[in-house]
Amino acid sequence: MAQGAPGPGGGESLLFLTDEQLRKGIEAMFFAYRGFTADPDRILEDLDYGRAHHRAMHFIHRSPGTTVNNLLSILGVTKQSLNRVLRTLIEDGLVESRIGRVDKRERHLYLTPKGTELERTLSDAQRARMRAAYRSAGPAAVQGFRQVLEAMMDPELRRQYQTLKEGGA
Amino acid sequence: MAQGAPGPGGGESLLFLTDEQLRKGIEAMFFAYRGFTADPDRILEDLDYGRAHHRAMHFIHRSPGTTVNNLLSILGVTKQSLNRVLRTLIEDGLVESRIGRVDKRERHLYLTPKGTELERTLSDAQRARMRAAYRSAGPAAVQGFRQVLEAMMDPELRRQYQTLKEGGA
DNA sequence: CTTGGAAAGTCAACAAGGCTGACATAAAAT
DNA sequence: ATTTTATGTCAGCCTTGTTGACTTTCCAAG
Numbered sequence A, B: 001m002a003q004g005a006p007g008p009g010g011g012e013s014l015l016f017l018t019d020e021q022l023r024k025g026i027e028a029m030f031f032a033y034r035g036f037t038a039d040p041d042r043i044l045e046d047l048d049y050g051r052a053h054h055r056a057m058h059f060i061h062r063s064p065g066t067t068v069n070n071l072l073s074i075l076g077v078t079k080q081s082l083n084r085v086l087r088t089l090i091e092d093g094l095v096e097s098r099i100g101r102v103d104k105r106e107r108h109l110y111l112t113p114k115g116t117e118l119e120r121t122l123s124d125a126q127r128a129r130m131r132a133a134y135r136s137a138g139p140a141a142v143q144g145f146r147q148v149l150e151a152m153m154d155p156e157l158r159r160q161y162q163t164l165k166e167g168g169a
Numbered sequence C: 001c002t003t004g005g006a007a008a009g010t011c012a013a014c015a016a017g018g019c020t021g022a023c024a025t026a027a028a029a030t
Numbered sequence D: 001a002t003t004t005t006a007t008g009t010c011a012g013c014c015t016t017g018t019t020g021a022c023t024t025t026c027c028a029a030g
Helices: A021-046 A051-062 A068-075 A080-092 A113-137 A140-153 A155-168 B020-046 B051-060 B067-075 B079-091 B113-137 B139-150 B156-169
Strands: A095-099 A107-111 B095-099 B107-111
Touching: A021 A051, A021 A113, A021 B020, A021 B051, A021 B113, A021 B139, A021 B156, A051 A068, A051 A080, A051 A095, A051 A107, A051 A113, A051 B020, A068 A080, A068 A107, A068 A155, A080 A095, A095 A140, A107 A113, A113 A140, A113 B020, A113 B139, A140 B020, A140 B113, A140 B139, A155 B020, B020 B113, B051 B067, B051 B079, B051 B095, B051 B107, B051 B113, B067 B079, B067 B107, B067 B156, B079 B095, B107 B113, B113 B139
Parallel strands: none
Antiparallel strands: A095 A107, B095 B107
16 A cells, blocks of 8 residues: 555656655654653653653642542542552652642642652753754744644543643643 | 743744643643553553563564564663563464574574564554654754754664664665 | 684573453542 | 542552573594
8 A cells, every 4th residue: 555656647846755754753653752852761760750750740730629530530540540659759859739629629730849849850841852943943843743743642631632732822 | 041922132032942742742741641551551461461572572573583682772771681572472372492503603583473463562552643643743844853853863772773774775 | 624702593581561350448429 | 419520549460671590412632
């Protein structure tokens, strides 16, 4: 399927949809994701935290007061898995869990000042790389980057992403 | 840093470098990567393999006869970690390991017909999603996508990626 | 030719962070 | 009063990383 050169009747250059081009895109995702996580990972390994802690803090920072259930659906892990991470963050005083006022079953999550500080250190590192990449590629490339990524998401995740996107904009 | 609106003297719109824009890019990477791996993961979970097996098969398919050491540097894991994956693939007859003719310490890796078949099933699934994303975003967006990803890689990984890229082109 | 180090690969044991299942509690909804 | 929902916890499993110790092979210096 779409292996070799496209037939001469291919219309307006569908060359970018060849298996070869797609494979390059796949490999680009693989290598880029390593870079994407490399800087926070380096910082985290000195502390006793992992990537899972970073993700939790990122989204709590992003939506302060979010509930456990909400976070669960964003992160796409089981509550047991998230709970392990959350427990250590709470014990270490990076995250605060407040019982809901209207629905007392819910726990609303907030970063403490200490948690905010670590989150900031981690995202500064991650943003620095992203900023350098954006700057070197330019605004038009960035727009294309975002378009392709968005099209690559599962529909449900795309909705989650867009909800977050609007909230912050 | 670069938090709020940029000053009026910002030149030609550096709005795409605000922390807010960068954060959207970070979240887009996070959600898109989930989609990126979702289809092969679904196939793999029925068999007894994981994402690590997929990665190994991908790059063996890509560079038949590659050595373990070579694969190691591409995948960025320890040889012990790779070895476990490789061992099961060899036991199950998906990968063949041939002792090097010139240097007998080296093992050259090849996919067997059975391995080629599974690799194809997995990459077909992954390419299908990538193709849909590419098609919906269009060739200009794809170019930008690749530019940003490439800029995001660690320099060493970028070299690896480019070497692979040329080899296949 | 021998010997010592480097390189490639393998085996064993451990850790992080996913997962499932079972169960407890409190609050809300019916 | 009963059921459902939100959360938390314990136990145990799996994948895939890690480090350490070891073997085999190669090569180069003596």
